[in-house]
Amino acid sequence: MFDFLPFAEVVRLSGAPLRQVIAQVRFGGQSMLGTYEGAAVVHEALADHYPRFLTEQQQVVTMTATGASSELLPQYRLTDLDGAWSIVIGREHLTLETTRYATWTSFRQRLEAALTAVEDITNIRVRERVGLRYINHIEPDDHGLFSQKVQPELLGPAVDMGWRRHLNTMISQVIAEDGEMQLLLRYGLAADPSNLSAPYLIDVDCAKVQPRTFSLRETLNDFDALNDVSYRCFCWCVPEAYRKQLASAVDD
Template structure:
């Protein structure tokens, strides 16, 4: 029996994004995580210090201990502390707390709540990946994920249906929001796509009431590549560049040019 024919992806998933500079981007959080095989060398304090020294921005090093738990499932469910020694993990935080590096035996990550553009984020991620490759030396990369959480607000939005001018018709559910009226509190939906082999893109989007009854539109784009292969920094960064393009495409597909002009 022949396998199902895989048709080439078309439309916004392959469109070349504008990648416009937004002077006031609505990005609340950006996270990139790279999962690899378990390497307990990442728990070593001296290696964490060497990784800290390889970064060109100042950070504070903090230690965390993670204790495993045994779960017994049967007539009665029981929990007990694992006999395995507690696992040491590390965090490197910038002095203002807006950048965080996480070092764990099976992954490392970089996240920021003060996104200054792709060039800065990519540069810091490259430094981190090189430092982990040198001082932890994992052999395999299992998964690379890149997530953009956009929390969008606009002064012209006074009711849920006002977002029709700023969120694309592909995503915006005008009839739903109009029917909810004053009873609206929050509504979220999930879209999942496969831009290319081994790549996935999950878009979580919808409205929520923020502080002071402000209507915020959340556009959460989570892209990833899965599948084990040799740990190679250049390959990882090429993957991250592709995930960044997928995230840009998702942002442009989900918003109107009017909204992007507002942030530019």
């Protein structure tokens, strides 16, 4: 998929600029997951890793020919004690979030455990969408520039200090499609660009959007494919020399 993206050997980037990783499966409505009792059963199966069980509200907006309407639906968040890992359960989705990503293998294991716990108490027939998102914040060099850390194709005017000092907003988005897979890349200086210490955003959001019969094995295989595309996209966005710096960084 997306053969124009370069092949890159998968190595652990100890100094990766990752801020958050999000995986989501959307499926046909499951009434059991919309209740406290149902979510509590899932929590019981996963409580060793996610001891906290919180109730939230999700606002759902529906657009029709006569206008828009909205309703609040309950959803449930399972987290570890410091909130670094979370599972969010709703009637039509399961979402795994972390700010402490280490390797795809460990992330995938947590995702499989969460989906298995949900599958044990539901009868999911249709998988509507799977998505995987990596949000990176790349810090500038001592001069507030990114020319050694971000490919020039993405920098535009931000490569020039004259522009850099006076930028008000610089955020771009591109969407590419290959068969059933969609790749969305957001990049730029989204937060206070005139601040020379502001980081550069590289937000890689990859998804399969074609509805299909739910299969746990196929869903995990699709996530493997999404992860492969996401990693190769990140490698396209940053120079190889910078990736080597990230790979050799000392863990905190």
